[in-house]
Amino acid sequence: MRKPIIAGNWKMNKTIAEALEFVNDVKDRVTTTEVDAVICAPFLALKDLKEATKGTNIKIGAQNMHFEESGAFTGEVAPAMLKEIGIDYVVIGHSERREYFNETDETVNKKVLKALEVGIDPILCCGETLEQREASQTKEVCKVQVEKGLENVSKEDLAKVVVAYEPIWAIGTGKTATAEDANDVIAYIREVIAGLYGELANDVRIQYGGSVKPANVSEIMSQSDIDGALVGGASLAANDYVELVNF
Numbered sequence: 001m002r003k004p005i006i007a008g009n010w011k012m013n014k015t016i017a018e019a020l021e022f023v024n025d026v027k028d029r030v031t032t033t034e035v036d037a038v039i040c041a042p043f044l045a046l047k048d049l050k051e052a053t054k055g056t057n058i059k060i061g062a063q064n065m066h067f068e069e070s071g072a073f074t075g076e077v078a079p080a081m082l083k084e085i086g087i088d089y090v091v092i093g094h095s096e097r098r099e100y101f102n103e104t105d106e107t108v109n110k111k112v113l114k115a116l117e118v119g120i121d122p123i124l125c126c127g128e129t130l131e132q133r134e135a136s137q138t139k140e141v142c143k144v145q146v147e148k149g150l151e152n153v154s155k156e157d158l159a160k161v162v163v164a165y166e167p168i169w170a171i172g173t174g175k176t177a178t179a180e181d182a183n184d185v186i187a188y189i190r191e192v193i194a195g196l197y198g199e200l201a202n203d204v205r206i207q208y209g210g211s212v213k214p215a216n217v218s219e220i221m222s223q224s225d226i227d228g229a230l231v232g233g234a235s236l237a238a239n240d241y242v243e244l245v246n247f
């Protein structure tokens with residue numbers, strides 16, 4: 001059985017004070033141990049969030065990291081820096097990073113491998129643009145992104161990777177893929193992983209992301225192949241986050 005994983009991706013939102021206010025509000029209400037509840041916050045808040053969530057069921061993720069161990073990369077954060085403060089997950093290759101920060105399948109793959117090497121579970125994002133969807137290229141785009149993203153990931157490490165399918169046209173737009181549509185693409189992504197790893201693909205958790213909110217989370221989570229959600233906007237409100245995690 002794959003354990004559901006509901007992750008909030010706060011993107012560039014919340015100061016440290018706001019982040020702490022949020023976790024203090026939700027931590028006693030996130031009691032389920034049957035779901036991995038994650039908050040992916042801006043770098044500056046991560047250390048305080050780790051401390052504030054000690055002894056709770058909330059796990060903390062970063063939204064990016066560099067693939068090099070150290071060096072002349074002004075403005076970047078190294079894997080060991082995240083590991084030192086106990087970060088559990090790191091979002092890799094979010095479409096916003098691919099679009100605005102020149103992330104490629106190659107850098108995404110390097111980051112996935114590095115995260116696994118230091119012991120942080122990567123959330124590998126894939127998803128098509130509206131144009132690609134209208135040209136019926138959704139599955140091909142996801143196939144390439146997932147195959148390249150997983151290149152050289154060992155069989156032993158595979159189950160530590162979480163894949164997030166986020167159709168770009170559904171991010172922050174209020175438009176969601178229908179639950180069936182999302183499930184269909186996610187089942188296909190699992191087939192792609194099975195093409196590489198055989199039955200081990202059944203251990204990989206695959207999330208859906210794109211305008212997930214309390215009103216649609218249970219329908220999305222009831223689908224056969226969807227193991228979680230990566231939630232932007234709705235994860236910023238404490239009450240909504242609690243509802244999402246307790247879908």
Ligand SMILES: O=C(CO)COP(=O)(O)O
Binds near residue numbers: 094166
């Ligand atoms: O990009 C997303 C999560 O990573 C989805 O964002 P929204 O939930 O705001 O559509």
